[in-house]
Amino acid sequence: MAGLPPFVSPLPATLVFGSGKIREIGKVTKALGGRALVVIGTGSLEKAGHLAVVEAALKEAGVECRVFAGVPAEPAVEWVDRGREALALIDAEVVVGIGGGSVLDVAKAIAALAREDQPALAYHRGEAKVTQRGLPIVAAPTTSGTGAEVTPNSVLTDAELHVKASLRGGDLMPAAAIVDPELTVACPPDVTAYSGLDAIVQALETYVSRGASPYSDALALRALELMAPALGTAVRDGANLEARERMALGSTMGGMALACARLGLVHGLAHPIGHVWALPHGFVCGMLMPAVMEFNLPVAAGKYAAAAKAIGVGDDAEELVAWFKALAAEVGMKRPAAIDAKPMTAEEEQLIVEQTLASGSTKHNPRTAEEGDVRAMLREVVGAR
Ligand SMILES: [Fe+2]
Numbered sequence: 541m542a543g544l545p546p547f548v549s550p551l552p553a554t555l556v557f558g559s560g561k562i563r564e565i566g567k568v569t570k571a572l573g574g575r576a577l578v579v580i581g582t583g584s585l586e587k588a589g590h591l592a593v594v595e596a597a598l599k600e601a602g603v604e605c606r607v608f609a610g611v612p613a614e615p616a617v618e619w620v621d622r623g624r625e626a627l628a629l630i631d632a633e634v635v636v637g638i639g640g641g642s643v644l645d646v647a648k649a650i651a652a653l654a655r656e657d658q659p660a661l662a663y664h665r666g667e668a669k670v671t672q673r674g675l676p677i678v679a680a681p682t683t684s685g686t687g688a689e690v691t692p693n694s695v696l697t698d699a700e701l702h703v704k705a706s707l708r709g710g711d712l713m714p715a716a717a718i719v720d721p722e723l724t725v726a727c728p729p730d731v732t733a734y735s736g737l738d739a740i741v742q743a744l745e746t747y748v749s750r751g752a753s754p755y756s757d758a759l760a761l762r763a764l765e766l767m768a769p770a771l772g773t774a775v776r777d778g779a780n781l782e783a784r785e786r787m788a789l790g791s792t793m794g795g796m797a798l799a800c801a802r803l804g805l806v807h808g809l810a811h812p813i814g815h816v817w818a819l820p821h822g823f824v825c826g827m828l829m830p831a832v833m834e835f836n837l838p839v840a841a842g843k844y845a846a847a848a849k850a851i852g853v854g855d856d857a858e859e860l861v862a863w864f865k866a867l868a869a870e871v872g873m874k875r876p877a878a879i880d881a882k883p884m885t886a887e888e889e890q891l892i893v894e895q896t897l898a899s900g901s902t903k904h905n906p907r908t909a910e911e912g913d914v915r916a917m918l919r920e921v922v923g924a925r
Pocket of ligand 1: 807
C-alpha cells in the first residue's frame with residue numbers, strides 16, 4: 541500500500557475565532573507594527589458600526605492608523621497601487637484588511653508588494669518577480685466565503701487583458717486572521733448566499749481534489765458539516781448568530797483546506813466566466829457546481845457519497861448533487877439574466893476555454909478535463925451559441 545500523500549499547509553501564525561473577537565484587533569495588530577493601513581470596502585463596515593470599534597481598538601492599543609476605503613467587488617489590479625500610495629503616507633508597518641474576499645485580496649497584495657517598485661500589474665502578469673519581503677497582514681472577513689483570511693493568494697482582475705487570476709506567494713498569507721461571526725451579521729442576503737455557496741463549493745472541490753490528503757479531508761469535511769445546515773438559515777435570518785458562526789468557521793476551515801489541497805474545475809471555469817459577464821464569484825461557483833460534480837462522478841462518486849453521509853443528505857453521490865441543486869435554488873440561485881442578455885461569442889468561448897485549461901484549479905480536478913470536456917460543459921451551463 542502506498543504511503544500517505546505529502547503536503548504543505550500554509551497557515552497564518554495566529555487565528556482568532558469567536559463572536560466579538562474583533563475587539564482584539566488592537567492587540568493583535570500592535571504585535572506586528574505600530575502604524576497600520578486599514579483597507580476596507582465601500583461603506584457597509586462603517587454603516588454597521590464596526591469601523592468605529594476597530595479604530596477604537598487600534599487606538600487603545602497604541603496603533604496609529606490610516607483608512608484606505610472604497611475597494612469594490614471583483615477588484616482591478618490598479619486598486620493595489622492606490623493602496624500602496626496610501627501606505628507611504630503613513631509609513632505603515634502592517635496592513636489590516638477588513639471586508640469581503642475582494643477587500644482582503646487587495647489588502648494582501650498591498651502588503652506583499654509594499655517594498656516593490658514596479659506597478660502591481662507587472663507582478664500579476666508575471667513580468668516582474670517579488671524580491672522584497674512584504675508587510676505583515678491582519679485579515680478580518682465580513683463575509684463567510686472565500687477563506688481569503690487563511691490563503692496565500694490574491695485574486696485580481698487585469699481589465700485590459702481580460703484575465704482574472706491570482707497573485708501567489710508566502711507574503712500574501714496573513715500573519716493573523718480574526719474571524720468574528722458578528723462581522724457577518726450585517727451581510728445582506730444575496731451576498732450571504734453567494735459567498736456561502738462559494739465556501740461550500742470550495743470545501744467540496746478541495747475534498748475531492750487531486751491534492752487532497754487525510755489532513756485536508758478532515759478540514760474540508762468538517763467545514764461541510766458546519767455549513768450545510770446553516771447557509772439557508774443565514775440567508776433567511778441574517779441575525780441568527782449560530783448560523784453565522786457555523787458559516788464563518790466553516791468557510792475559514794475550507795480556506796485552510798484549499799490552501800493545502802487546491803480546488804477543481806469549478807474554480808478553473810469560474811474566473812473567466814465571472815469576468816465575461818461581470819457576475820459575483822460565488823454565484824458563478826454555485827451555477828457550475830452540479831455540472832462539475834456530474835462530470836466527476838466516474839472518479840469521485842465514493843467521496844461524494846461520504847460527503848452526503850457526513851452532512852446527512854443521503855447515501856450516494858447523486859443525492860449530494862440533488863442536495864446541492866436544492867440548496868442553491870433555496871438561497872436564490874437562478875439563471876443570470878446577464879448571460880441571456882449577452883450570449884457568449886466565439887471569442888469569449890475560446891478565451892474561457894483557454895483560461896480554464898491553464899488554471900491550477902483545473903489541474904487539481906479529480907477527473908482530467910480535456911478541451912472538449914470544458915467546451916461541452918461551458919455550453920451546457922451558459923447555453924449553446
Ligand atoms: Fe471561490
